[in-house]
Amino acid sequence: MSFWEYANPTRFMRLSGAALPWVAGLAALSLAAGLIWGFFLTPDDFRQGSTVKIIFIHVPAAMMAINIYVMMFAASLVWLIRRHHVSALAARAAAPVGAMMTVIALLTGALWGQPMWGSPWEWDPRLTSFFVLFLFYLGYIALWAAIEDPDKAADLTSVLAMVGSVFAVLSRYAVNFWSQGLHQGASLSMDRQENVSNVFWYPLLLCIAGFFLTFLALLLLRTRTEIRARRIRALHQRMAAG
Amino acid sequence: MLPELGKYTVAVLGAYGVTLAGFALLVGASLLRHRRVKSELARLEAARRQADER
Numbered sequence: 681m682s683f684w685e686y687a688n689p690t691r692f693m694r695l696s697g698a699a700l701p702w703v704a705g706l707a708a709l710s711l712a713a714g715l716i717w718g719f720f721l722t723p724d725d726f727r728q729g730s731t732v733k734i735i736f737i738h739v740p741a742a743m744m745a746i747n748i749y750v751m752m753f754a755a756s757l758v759w760l761i762r763r764h765h766v767s768a769l770a771a772r773a774a775a776p777v778g779a780m781m782t783v784i785a786l787l788t789g790a791l792w793g794q795p796m797w798g799s800p801w802e803w804d805p806r807l808t809s810f811f812v813l814f815l816f817y818l819g820y821i822a823l824w825a826a827i828e829d830p831d832k833a834a835d836l837t838s839v840l841a842m843v844g845s846v847f848a849v850l851s852r853y854a855v856n857f858w859s860q861g862l863h864q865g866a867s868l869s870m871d872r873q874e875n876v877s878n879v880f881w882y883p884l885l886l887c888i889a890g891f892f893l894t895f896l897a898l899l900l901l902r903t904r905t906e907i908r909a910r911r912i913r914a915l916h917q918r919m920a921a922g
Numbered sequence: 923m924l925p926e927l928g929k930y931t932v933a934v935l936g937a938y939g940v941t942l943a944g945f946a947l948l949v950g951a952s953l954l955r956h957r958r959v960k961s962e963l964a965r966l967e968a969a970r971r972q973a974d975e976r
Binding site: 700710715719720724729730733737738741778780781784787788820891901902904905911912915916 | 937952959
């Protein structure tokens with residue numbers, strides 16, 4: 681069976697319906713385990729004190745904020761090239777989750793920045809590009825809501841997703857592009873020497889898994905809702921036509 | 923029992939509070955819309971079936 685056959689709404693509904701309870705259960709388990717481990721069972725950092733516990737929510741939220749936009753970019757590309765409705769609806773379903781992850785990353789960053797930097801906000805390259813990414817999320821959601829014709833809305837929002845993905849990449853690498861600003865480099869790296877200490881690293885990995893699985897569960901649920909909403913619209917149009 | 927957070931209690935608890943509230947909002951809103959749309963579709967399809975039978 682071709683990968684593209686999963687883009688058939690009926691097949692997607694059947695498979696996602698079977699997968700959703702498992703994904704949601706795994707998400708709840710890993711999120712609860714990661715947050716409990718990170719909050720209750722890790723020591724204070726010798727420089728940052730107990731604020732290091734914010735890493736278990738700030739880093740996964742920031743990673744998801746960027747990667748959800750990249751997923752929206754990929755789904756939008758599929759829509760523009762192959763016209764699969766499920767991909768356009770999946771991008772639409774992901775956007776509010778990505779926007780919330782961006783808000784969480786910005787707010788937890790501000791709460792962490794106040795005691796560490798002496799300021800909750802600076803127009804630092806990473807913070808600024810993250811704020812612009814948040815505006816792209818809002819623009820994307822607003823554009824879907826503003827256009828009546830769903831195919832036209834999918835076309836225009838796909839173009840916006842393409843443009844915004846530049847900022848998603850920029851916010852990931854802003855610290856590397858400009859060696860200035862308050863924000864530190866990546867907390868996770870393929871190079872073990874650059875990683876945070878193992879005592880923080882393992883619960884952080886669990887929290888990242890929890891955030892990712894929560895996103896996946898919400899994506900499946902919300903895409904199923906969008907497919908049904910599209911069906912409602914089609915039925916209304918059929919009834920109106922007589 | 924809460925761990926000892928010292929002078930950073932507000933920052934740490936605030937960050938976790940914001941995150942949990944954000945997750946609750948996302949999950950709650952998604953479930954609410956899912957249920958509403960699902961029942962609306964069931965109602966419409968039942969109405970359509972009845973109309974087809976007539």
